[in-house]
Amino acid sequence: xxxxxxxxxxxxxxxxxxxxxxxxxxxxxxxxxxxxxxxxxxxxxxxxxxxxxxxxxxxxxxxxxxxxxxxxxxxxxxxxxxxxxxxxxxxxxxxxxxxxxxxxxxxxxxxxxxxxxxxxxxxxxxxxxxxxxxxxxxxxxxxxxxxxxxxxxxxxxxxxxxxxxxxxxxxxxxxxxxxxxxxxxxxxxxxxxxxxxxxxxxxxxxxxxxxxxxxxxxxxxxxxxxxxxxxxxxxxxxxxxxxxxxxxxxxxxxxxxxxxxxxxxxxxxxxxxxxxxxxxxxxxxxxxxx
Numbered sequence: 001x002x003x004x005x006x007x008x009x010x011x012x013x014x015x016x017x018x019x020x021x022x023x024x025x026x027x028x029x030x031x032x033x034x035x036x037x038x039x040x041x042x043x044x045x046x047x048x049x050x051x052x053x054x055x056x057x058x059x060x061x062x063x064x065x066x067x068x069x070x071x072x073x074x075x076x077x078x079x080x081x082x083x084x085x086x087x088x089x090x091x092x093x094x095x096x097x098x099x100x101x102x103x104x105x106x107x108x109x110x111x112x113x114x115x116x117x118x119x120x121x122x123x124x125x126x127x128x129x130x131x132x133x134x135x136x137x138x139x140x141x142x143x144x145x146x147x148x149x150x151x152x153x154x155x156x157x158x159x160x161x162x163x164x165x166x167x168x169x170x171x172x173x174x175x176x177x178x179x180x181x182x183x184x185x186x187x188x189x190x191x192x193x194x195x196x197x198x199x200x201x202x203x204x205x206x207x208x209x210x211x212x213x214x215x216x217x218x219x220x221x222x223x224x225x226x227x228x229x230x231x232x233x234x235x236x237x238x239x240x241x242x243x244x245x246x247x248x249x250x251x252x253x254x255x256x257x258x259x260x261x262x263x264x265x266x267x268x269x270x271x272x273x274x275x276x277x278x279x280x281x282x283x284x285x286x287x288x289x290x
Contacts, residue, residue: 020060022118027053029122030129039133137255137262145253145264147188148279152266155184163271166198171217171224178215184277192262192281197229199244199274208240236265243267244274 152159162180165173177196185194195212210229217224231237235254243249252265264279 018114022114024058025118026121026125030125033126033129039129141253141255141262141264143190144192144262144279144281145251147191148264148266148277151184151187151191152277155187158184159268160270162196163268163273163275166273166275167271171219171222174211174217174224174226175215175219177211181211192279195229195278195280197240197276197278199240200226206241206244208244235263239265240276243276 158180162177165177165180168174181194181196185191193212195210197208197210200207200209208229208231209226212227215224216227231240236252239249239252249267251267252263254263255261262279262281266277266279268275268277
């Protein structure tokens, strides 16, 4: 292989290595950002592809490093041989007409340029991640809200029945409420967990109860233990207090950037009772990407 060809290959592999390391560092930055903030704007397929690409870059870096090192060692060996031969064009190989000081200055400018490009790209990726996360959550809420409204409209008779059962204190009636909740929750594949929130009194104070999960009672012994609903300050406490105090409120939607929590509160009034249908879910993947 000609010496000039080896020099060009060494420069090419070094440039490719620099670019791959640049992309690799950006990948680490995105990984740390998403892991630290517990956000993921990508679907599962996209996330799997990105992870596979990340590990693939590690293999590419290893190959480029080995190739560049082998080429450089060969060039160094030939340069040493050329130094022993006074007639060998060692000066032309060692320097293409540029002084060592000029080469060092060009190297510093190159590093500065790569640093600025890295910062600009990282800033752009942060914007894309946060924008993608916001879009994914809005899309998810829209899908869930559409499906929830469709199910509730098709089962209005069950909602009226649930309102009537809430005025009862019989364990069998609350068992039926759990069955209604389970039925509504299972009507669409993408519907998240459904909880029915209703109000009662404890020592003449407003108390919130929930119907979710499994029935907490024993029909044979005719017993039922109501489960308290724990509201979250700044999220739903004031909203639920207003609704169960008799105010007319609209549906409430909320999501968090961290932990991918989604909440949709749909109030219902009928048959002398008030209750709220809460659809909530912890979603692991977004809807942004393939």
